[in-house]
Structures are given as C-alpha cells and as structure tokens.
Amino acid sequence: MAVKGKVLRVRGPVVIAEGMQGAQMYEVVEVGxxxxxxxxxxxxxxxxxxxVYEDTTGITPGEPVVGTGSPFSVELGPGLLSHIFDGVLRPLESIYEVANSPFIRRGIKVPSLDRSKKWSWNPSPDAKVGEKVQGGDVLGTVxxxxxxxxxxxxxxxxxxxxxxxxxAGEYTVEDTIAVVEQDGKEIELKMYHRWPIRKPRPVIEKFEPVTPLITGVRVLDTLFPMAKGGTGAIPGPFGSGKTVTLRTLAAWSDARVVIYVGCGERGNEMTDVLVNFPHxxxxxxxxxxxxxxxxxxxxSNMPVAAREASIYVGITLAEYYRDMxxxxxxxxxxxSRWAEALRDIAGRMEEMPAEEGFPPYLASRLAEYYERAGRAKxxxxxxxxxxxTIASAVSPPGGDFSEPVTSHTRRFVRVFWALDASLAYARHYPAINWLTSYSLYVDTVAQWWHQNVNPHWKEYRDELMNILLREDELKEIVRLVGPESLSEPDKLIIETAKIIKEGFLQQNAFDPIDAFCSPQKQFLMMKIIIDFYRKAKDLVNSGVPVAKIREATKDEIAELIRSRFTVKNDELDKLQDLYExxxxxxSQIRA
Structure with missing residues (x-):
C-alpha cells in the first residue's frame, strides 16, 4: 500500500514530509x-x-506526498540511443512535444522509451521453450x-x-515477448525493464583492463593510455580545454557506445554538444x-538534485550496454558540479560539513561511482x-588540484590527464601537462601495442617520456644562465624535446587529418623522433655540434612536423620514406 504523507517544510530542492510511516530509504515519491x-x-x-528532482517553488506545507513503493529506477530497452534526455532520463524531444514549450513544465511525466514505435524482433535460436533461463540470458535482438x-x-x-x-515480427516495447515461470508464477517479459540507478548491475567476474581505448590523440594513446574498463579524470582550470578533450573522446574513441552526461556545466556548452553531435x-x-x-x-540552471542523479543515470546506461x-x-x-550539488543538498539537510563545505561522504560517493567501471564477464x-570506461572532467577552482574533489578523485582513478592553463593560453592543444599527468595502464596495455603495432612500443614510449622529463630539468638552467652554457648532449635534449612538443604532442582537433592519428602513425612518428635522437646522440658524442645537426636536417624535421597535417593514416609509406x-x-654528417 502506498505511503501517504504531507509536506512539513521546504528547503530548496529538499522537502521534509511527515506522516511517512512505512516509507523506505531511496523510495521514489510524488511531492505536491x-x-x-x-x-x-x-x-x-x-x-x-x-x-526533489524538479523546481520546488510554490510548494506549501500540507500538500500531499505519495510513495511509489520502489527505488528511483530508469527504463532500459531499445530506443535509448540517438536521443537526448534530462538528468532523470526524460526525453527532451518528447517533453517539447507534450508541453508545446521550450521550457520543462513542472510535474510533466514522459516515459523514457517510445511506447508507440515498433521494433523488428528476432528471437535467439538458443532461447527455446521449456529450457531454464536466468538473468542475463539473451532472448533475442532488435x-x-x-x-x-x-x-x-x-x-x-x-x-x-x-x-x-x-x-519474429514487429513489436512495441510494451508487448510481451516472453513468459517465464518462476516459483509457480508466470512473469511476462517485455523488451524493456526497470533498474535502480544506485545499484550496480551484477557481473560474474571483473578482469584487469588490458586493451587500450584508442582515441586518436597522440598524447593520450602513447604517453598516458586509457584501457577499456578503466577510470580517468581530466582536471583543469577554466578555459584549459576539458570539454573539447571530452568531445574528442566521444567522437573519435573506439568505444561501441558513448554516454555523454552534461552534469552541471554551463548551458551554452551543452547546447553546443546538442547542436553539433547529430551532425x-x-x-x-x-x-x-x-x-x-x-x-x-x-x-547548471536545471534542478540541483537532478544533477546529482544524472551521474548515476549515466553509469546505469553504460552498465546496461556493457551487459550486451x-x-x-x-x-x-x-x-565538480556533481559534488557541488551534493554540497548544496547536504547544506539544505543541515548535515555537518567537512573540508570546504563538502559533505563528509564525498570520498565514498566518488568511490561508489568509479568502482562501477571495469571489464567484466x-x-x-x-x-x-x-x-x-569512465572519463570525468574535474573543474578545480583556480586550477588548484589540492581541493577536495580533485584530491579524492586521484585516489580512485588510474589515469590522470592534468590540463595546464599556460599550455592552453599558448595554444598548445591538447593542453595536457606531461609532467603532472600519469597512467597506470601503460604496462597492462603494452602487450596489445606489441602484438598489434610494434614490439618496441614501450621502449620508444619510455625514452620519449624520459627526454621530456630531462628537458624540464634543463629549463631551469637555461633560464638562469642561458642555452649556450649547456653541454652539447643537453642541447640535443632541448632540441629533441622541441620536436616532440611541436611535432607529436600538439594536435589540431579541427583538422580533417590531424584530428585522429592511428596507432600505426603514432608509433612511426615516435620512432622517427627517437631514432633521430639516438643517431644524433652518437654524432654529438663523436664531436659533432648540435647546430650542425640541426642545419643538416632542418628540412626533414620541418617535414616531420608538417606530416601531422599532410600524411593520412593510410599513407604511412610517406612517413617511412621521410624516416629513411x-x-x-x-649518416652523411661528419665531425
């Protein structure tokens, strides 16, 4: 029997109700x-x-509160892809048609899945009448x-x-497509079912992520790779390129299904996504x-409570397609905006605040979110x-990575793509700082690179990283006493690091060729740079000055840097010719 109470008082998105005997934690209720x-x-x-997941303006004490008897759940079935939903999985196109207004009317109820559309149902040959079935068995496809x-x-x-x-035939999501007898009762199954968003969907076993998520971004794939089933964060100050980097992941990564959750960011950024993604x-x-x-x-102008729920809605959708x-x-x-919603709601509920006003359970909520990632049977x-795979932006105020959301996030993610405002202002895209970023998947994905691209991938990748680290140490010396005070081997480090930054780490997300760099092209570009360094190092050790090497190879180095825009992924013979x-x-340079 549904619990019926009444509003006692209202505090923004938080409503306190009385007369709720028999109600359960996380039960969904209808307010007002x-x-x-x-x-x-x-x-x-x-x-x-x-x-409350909607605007509570105008709700007064005494208005009814009716329980539904079930936790907050979402509909999972065919018809989710290609659509745009709000934070509680209501389709925005359908809301617009029902409300006949660009604004979401309070209390409007629209099902997530289209009830009238017919889908072409094909039963699975393994689903035979009389056989035992269990949760997860595939009954058919659409x-x-x-x-x-x-x-x-x-x-x-x-x-x-x-x-x-x-x-086989045409059915709507409301039509019964199977009947299962369980404990003497017949259960009618439809193409969709409901699942509580705060409860992880079951798996048999989780495995170590070993396959890289190919993004086509060289600094991500080569220096700080993400694995399928992994967790990563992109922290950075305002204007450093978080949204552009995330869109690049959504558009170019080799994930089969992408769920993009705009959680509390500015409306113009989300509008840009909504306008451009369909094209x-x-x-x-x-x-x-x-x-x-x-x-x-x-x-950010939508209800705060729905912002908190949208993260769980997104991860539930991701788990559903993982199960397929x-x-x-x-x-x-x-x-960060999600955490701010937690802070706002906790304040309305008069909970004791912790660091910077965030609730003390911030870390545990972040852990619950990230642990739902993974590669599973x-x-x-x-x-x-x-x-x-989870990739989340973090927006620390002023780029301060020591603030609570960023510092707690670092504990639970294994890839940290730290964006640098100084790189962004210098028009270096992606503005990922190679000194503060890291990936703990380098060793686990190395086998894939060795088998599918080149067995020397990790050797070259580590040497390229070491050159960048050594160059950072030398920059302080250069600032103090000038570049001419460096030894010739150190000058070669500076010269090679410049080639790496201009010809490898920088990438143009809007160039038709440079927007996506295949793993094979990434490795070949890296091989040219590292083999140049090794050969030049031998010449320097034999007495050849770096200035002479630079002068002799300036045309080929310039061509290498331009190859980002001129050599397509299927034209690697041009890069091989440049290498030779x-x-x-x-080999023709003499001391």
Missing part, C-alpha cells in the same frame, strides 16, 4: 499537487527527508541503430522456465555519431565480456 518526482534520503520516525544491435535480455533476478517466446560522423563506420551515443543534459557485450564509455562533464548465455631520408642525412 503537481506530483514532482523525489527520492527519500533520510527517515527519522515518521518524518522523511526528500530530495536493430536499435545501424551501428548497435540491441540484445534483449532476461532482467537480473529472474530465474525459471521459458514458457513462451514471441515469433558528426562515426570515424569507424561513417554512420552518424548519434547512432552510438546517448546524451544526458543537466546544465559492448565496450561503453561514460563521459561526465563535470564531477556478464551473467547469462551466450557468454559475453563487456566493459565500462632523415637517417641518410644523419
């Missing part, structure tokens, strides 16, 4: 005459503290988009005998990018392995 969606976050006696075949699965928690399965092409297939993308928009055996990527922009038949000419030039 308009039936605003809320979630119970604390119960004391017959009073409940409710986090071509959700041209890129993604949607696998309709038995919802987790159901186990029994398959009594009926619908033949982008998936580089791996040539199809529209939106066919593998879900957008969850919850900007896909590699999903969750992009959150940004967790999925329950059910046929056997499947999928992954959830450069090595020949070096």
């Amino acid at each position: 005459k308009d039936g605003l969606v809320g979630e119970i976050t604390r119960i004391t006696g017959d009073k409940a503290v409710i986090q 071509p959700e988009t041209e890129l993604i075949e949607h696998k309709v699965m038995v919802p987790p928690g159901i186990r029994g005998t398959l009594k009926e399965i619908a033949p 982008y092409k998936d580089p791996w297939s040539g199809k529209p990018l939106m066919q593998r993308t879900i957008l969850v928009a919850n900007t 055996g896909y590699d999903s990527l969750l992009i959150a922009d940004s967790t 999925i329950p059910g038949r046929p056997p499947r392995v999928g992954s959830v 000419r450069l090595m020949l030039k070096l």
Whole structure:
C-alpha cells in the first residue's frame, strides 16, 4: 500500500514530509499537487527527508506526498540511443512535444522509451521453450541503430522456465515477448525493464583492463593510455580545454557506445554538444555519431538534485550496454558540479560539513561511482565480456588540484590527464601537462601495442617520456644562465624535446587529418623522433655540434612536423620514406 504523507517544510530542492510511516530509504515519491518526482534520503520516525528532482517553488506545507513503493529506477530497452534526455532520463524531444514549450513544465511525466514505435524482433535460436533461463540470458535482438544491435535480455533476478517466446515480427516495447515461470508464477517479459540507478548491475567476474581505448590523440594513446574498463579524470582550470578533450573522446574513441552526461556545466556548452553531435560522423563506420551515443543534459540552471542523479543515470546506461557485450564509455562533464550539488543538498539537510563545505561522504560517493567501471564477464548465455570506461572532467577552482574533489578523485582513478592553463593560453592543444599527468595502464596495455603495432612500443614510449622529463630539468638552467652554457648532449635534449612538443604532442582537433592519428602513425612518428635522437646522440658524442645537426636536417624535421597535417593514416609509406631520408642525412654528417 502506498505511503501517504504531507509536506512539513521546504528547503530548496529538499522537502521534509511527515506522516511517512512505512516509507523506505531511496523510495521514489510524488511531492505536491503537481506530483514532482523525489527520492527519500533520510527517515527519522515518521518524518522523511526528500530530495526533489524538479523546481520546488510554490510548494506549501500540507500538500500531499505519495510513495511509489520502489527505488528511483530508469527504463532500459531499445530506443535509448540517438536521443537526448534530462538528468532523470526524460526525453527532451518528447517533453517539447507534450508541453508545446521550450521550457520543462513542472510535474510533466514522459516515459523514457517510445511506447508507440515498433521494433523488428528476432528471437535467439538458443532461447527455446521449456529450457531454464536466468538473468542475463539473451532472448533475442532488435536493430536499435545501424551501428548497435540491441540484445534483449532476461532482467537480473529472474530465474525459471521459458514458457513462451514471441515469433519474429514487429513489436512495441510494451508487448510481451516472453513468459517465464518462476516459483509457480508466470512473469511476462517485455523488451524493456526497470533498474535502480544506485545499484550496480551484477557481473560474474571483473578482469584487469588490458586493451587500450584508442582515441586518436597522440598524447593520450602513447604517453598516458586509457584501457577499456578503466577510470580517468581530466582536471583543469577554466578555459584549459576539458570539454573539447571530452568531445574528442566521444567522437573519435573506439568505444561501441558513448554516454555523454552534461552534469552541471554551463548551458551554452551543452547546447553546443546538442547542436553539433547529430551532425558528426562515426570515424569507424561513417554512420552518424548519434547512432552510438546517448546524451544526458543537466546544465547548471536545471534542478540541483537532478544533477546529482544524472551521474548515476549515466553509469546505469553504460552498465546496461556493457551487459550486451559492448565496450561503453561514460563521459561526465563535470564531477565538480556533481559534488557541488551534493554540497548544496547536504547544506539544505543541515548535515555537518567537512573540508570546504563538502559533505563528509564525498570520498565514498566518488568511490561508489568509479568502482562501477571495469571489464567484466556478464551473467547469462551466450557468454559475453563487456566493459565500462569512465572519463570525468574535474573543474578545480583556480586550477588548484589540492581541493577536495580533485584530491579524492586521484585516489580512485588510474589515469590522470592534468590540463595546464599556460599550455592552453599558448595554444598548445591538447593542453595536457606531461609532467603532472600519469597512467597506470601503460604496462597492462603494452602487450596489445606489441602484438598489434610494434614490439618496441614501450621502449620508444619510455625514452620519449624520459627526454621530456630531462628537458624540464634543463629549463631551469637555461633560464638562469642561458642555452649556450649547456653541454652539447643537453642541447640535443632541448632540441629533441622541441620536436616532440611541436611535432607529436600538439594536435589540431579541427583538422580533417590531424584530428585522429592511428596507432600505426603514432608509433612511426615516435620512432622517427627517437631514432633521430639516438643517431644524433652518437654524432654529438663523436664531436659533432648540435647546430650542425640541426642545419643538416632542418628540412626533414620541418617535414616531420608538417606530416601531422599532410600524411593520412593510410599513407604511412610517406612517413617511412621521410624516416629513411632523415637517417641518410644523419649518416652523411661528419665531425
């Protein structure tokens, strides 16, 4: 029986209700005459503290509060891809049609999935009447988009005998496509089911991430690689390029499904995503990018409580497509705004604040979020392995990485792409600082690079990184006494680091060739630079000055730097020819 109480008082997005005997933690309730969606976050006696996901302006004491008896859940089924949702997974296009207004009317209720659209259902040959089924078993497939075949699965928690399965044909998500007998009761299964957003979906086993997430960005793939199933953060001050880097990941990475959550950022940034993404092409297939993308928009002018929930909505969607055996990527922009929502709600609930006003459970909430990433074996038949990769922006005030959200995030992520304002203002994109960034997946993904690109990848990558680190040590000497005071080997370090920064680390996200660099091209460019350094080092040790080497190879080095824009990923023979000419030039230099 539904719990019925009434509003006692209102504190912004937090409503305190009385008469809530029998209510449960995290139960969804309808607040006020308009039936605003809320979630119970604390119960004391017959009073409940409710986090409301819509604007509470105008709600007065005494208005009804009605419980639904279930936790905050979202609909999972065909029809999610290619659509734009708000922070509680209401489709914005449908809201616009129902409300006939660009503004979201309070209390409006629109299902996440289109109830009228018919899908082409193809039952699985392994799903036979009379056989035992369990949560995760694939009953059939639906071509959700041209890129993604949607696998309709038995919802987790159901186990029994398959009594009926619908033949191939056209069905809506509300039509019954299977019947399972469990404990003497018949359960009708549809193409969709509901799942609570704060509860991780079950897996059999999690594995170490070993396959790199290829992004086409050289500084990410080569120096600080992300693995499929890994966790990463992109912290940086205002204007350093967080959003552009995240969009590059969404547009160019080889993840099969991308969930982009605009969590509390400015409306103009999210508007730009909503306007441009439908026009982008998936580089791996040539199809529209939106066919593998879900957008969850919850900007800074939308309800704060819904901003807090949007992160959990996004990770639940990512887990759902992981369960189909896909590699999903969750992009959150940004967790700082999400943490600010936590702080605001905690303040309204009169909780004791911790560092900088954030609630004391900030670290545990971040841990719960990031631990839902991973590469996992999925329950059910046929056997499947999928992954959830998380890449989140962090917006520390003034670029201070010691503030609570950034410092706690570093504890739970294994890739840290630190953006540098000075690089961004110098128009160095991506502005990822190679001295403060790191990846703990370098060793785990090295085997993939060795097998698929070149067995010397890690050797070259480590040497390139060492040159950059050594150059940073020498910069202080150069500032104090000038470059001429350096030894010739140190001058070569400075010269090579300049080539690395201009010809390898910088990349133009808007150039049709340089926007995406294949792993093979990345390695060949790195090999040219490192082999140049090794050969030049031998010449320097034999008495050849760096100035002479620079003069003799200036044309080839300039061509190498230009190759970012001139050599396509399928024209690597041009780079190989450049490599041979450069090595020949070096072999002709004499002391």
